[in-house]
Amino acid sequence: MTAKTTIEPTGRHLIAGEWVATGQTFESCPVSGPAIHVCRGTPELVARAARAAGAAFPAFAAAPRRTRARLLEAIADAIEARADAITEICMRETGLPEPRVVGERGRTTGQLRLFAQVLRSGDYLDRRHDPADPARQPLPKPDLRMIQRPLGPVAVFGASNFPLAFSVAGGDTASALAAGCPVVVKGHEAHPGTGEVVAGAIAEAVESLGLPAGTFSLVQGGGIDVGQALVRDPHIAAVGFTGSLRAGRALFDLCAARPDPIPFFGELGSVNPVFVLPGAARARAREIGEGWAASLTLGAGQFCTNPGLLVVEAGAAGDAVVAAARAMLEAAPRQVMLTPAMAEAYRAGRDRIAGLPGVRTILRCECGPREAAPALAETEAERFLSDPALAEEVFGPFGLILRVRDREGFEAVAAALQGQLTATLQIVPDDHDLAARLVPVLERKAGRLIANGFPTGVEVSPAMVHGGPWPATTAPGHTSVGTLAIRRWLRPVCYQDMPADLLPEDLRADA
Structure with missing residues (x-):
């Protein structure tokens, strides 16, 4: 009989592969067991994590799809290796029953592996080619090639109600990493220990593949200045958020008010009639x-x-x-x-x-x-x-x-x-x-x-849409669940008459 894995969280931050402690702390509020003294996030830590993500972006975005697919699968494997510890800590912090936690953990690893499949297929790239026609009159037609390219580092806000599937390694993080975007997560104060253990799984996977350490960071919760600093940081190119209408609207407005406004993909509120x-x-x-x-x-x-x-x-x-x-x-x-x-x-x-x-x-x-x-x-x-x-x-x-x-x-x-x-x-x-x-x-x-059904229970699949018009979300053309979620972190780029050796790898095959 295999002994259960036990991991006691320390309440630290993970900044580009390094576990960091800060002076000020807050106590977690578990349903059972001892509280954790959690290091409070700061704008300075956010800046450090965002700089590392910005530095990691060129190499990570250029990494082959197969490498990013292996990363997602390695994260899923590392989470499963910590399964018992994650279940124990998550139940302690949230009061969720074991079947719910086990099911949500399975959904988390399942969506990581689903995005790995999407990466290997390459369909999400929406590659298009309009061949040149030099003889066209009255003007020659250029050679045009289009592909989806990653936006840049993504800020993810962990959700209170899904400590696994919508938090540190949840759908926003999985889809952003799949797109080639480094991620900085602001952990949720409701389950800091769970977030720390899952962050350790991601860090292990990043290191095992030799990817830049800035590919992933976790800044634990703190005051509202932490979230504000994250969406304002010039290295951050997009934000994923699941939470209240009030908090989401405030962050949305901050994203729009930046000197360089960035997209804010917020899921905010719904009564689901x-x-x-x-x-x-x-x-x-x-x-x-x-x-x-x-x-x-x-x-x-x-x-x-x-x-x-x-x-x-x-x-x-x-x-x-x-x-x-x-x-x-x-x-x-x-x-x-x-x-x-x-x-x-x-x-x-x-x-x-x-x-x-x-x-x-x-x-x-x-x-x-x-x-x-x-x-x-x-x-x-x-x-x-x-x-x-x-x-x-x-x-x-x-x-x-x-x-x-x-x-x-x-x-x-x-x-x-x-x-x-x-x-x-x-x-x-x-x-x-x-x-x-x-x-x-x-x-x-x-x-x-x-x-003739009921809305609770969201299938993670290619056809799922988990989105909607305001105030359900801030971006009705997108979904936060399902394989289409990856499109939030990409933008189309057209290459005109570009030499083959200067094209992205995924456009070179038929160039």
């Missing part, structure tokens, strides 16, 4: 109500695809859907949230919505300072249409039910929605005429449309 059309409500009321409640409470509601809005017709069929959801939520256990601050914010958001005019509380349970209990409120669609505050996200297991009077009510709600990550239609064949009117509206509002 579920429309239960009349036929589906009559045919599957209990199934839909229970399915929605299960999705709402999954992971204590701490998913960006949490379905916080249920749109259902007034009347007996709608009542049955709501009754099934309420019964399931009443029996749902209280769950630990990732941080006490997030639990406090959840309760404040729940109470804010419940206190608005015309809102009826259907379910409200008390819970401990770091816990979340399901809550349910209801109002009429007309009230929702007249009060933008009802459309604001509450991060946690809170659901708002909108009652519509008729089919036109469904259309009015769909038209009034802000940008969303997802929109769901619960339908049966009798609902298809109404659904056909809703789909053209919803596809302008959301990045992913779902039929």
Whole structure:
């Protein structure tokens, strides 16, 4: 029997292959076990990491695709070699159950290997060639070759709610490294130990392949000046962020205000509406109500695809859907949230919505300072249409039910929605005429449309879109999950009449 690997984090930063301690520290806030004294990030450390990333960029961008593919696979291998330690530390810091942590770790290594496959295929390069035609009149046609090239060093902000799949070695980091962009990660204060152990896996992989040490750095959390310094640093060419609308908007504005504005790919907020059309409500009321409640409470509601809005017709069929959801939520256990601050914010958001005019509380349970209990409120669609505050996200297991009077009510709600990550239609064949009117509206509002399912659970695959119009994201033409995510860190470059030996390697084959 193999002994479990134990790694005790030290709370240090990883700057271009070197573990660095700083004088000031903060204590982590684990659910169980001892706290870690974490070295506080500073603008000076950010500058050091960004300089190293800038110095590493030319060599890393020029590295063959096969080398970058091996790097991603080596990172996945190193994470798996630390599997037991990562699971133990992550559970301690976040309170997430073991199956969730193991599953998320598998998603993290899986997407690293998926991007390695993308690199080997080369399809993401979107290579195009318009051959020269010297005889063309009235002017000769030049030889034109186009390919996607890396932007430059990328800043990644670790997410609170996905300590592995959206953090230090998550999708933003994996796709940026795949594109040929060095990465500087700002770790999240909710899970600094997990971030440190994963950073060690990346550093080991970078060193094993002889790549520049500045290819990857981790600066632990600290004050807001750390994040501000990161997006302002002149070496940083793009930013990936998953977090709150308020913080994301502030960073987005900083990126735009730079002397050289840079792209900010932020995933910010979504209530992920579920429309239960009349036929589906009559045919599957209990199934839909229970399915929605299960999705709402999954992971204590701490998913960006949490379905916080249920749109259902007034009347007996709608009542049955709501009754099934309420019964399931009443029996749902209280769950630990990732941080006490997030639990406090959840309760404040729940109470804010419940206190608005015309809102009826259907379910409200008390819970401990770091816990979340399901809550349910209801109002009429007309009230929702007249009060933008009802459309604001509450991060946690809170659901708002909108009652519509008729089919036109469904259309009015769909038209009034802000940008969303997802929109769901619960339908049966009798609902298809109404659904056909809703789909053209919803596809302008959301990045992913779902039929007869629920939005939690995001497949990591070539066809996935995890994005949407503002305020779901800051860049509706992109996705942060799936193989298309790599395109965020690339830009097209055209080479006109360029000698073959001066072309990028991936353009030379047929030159």
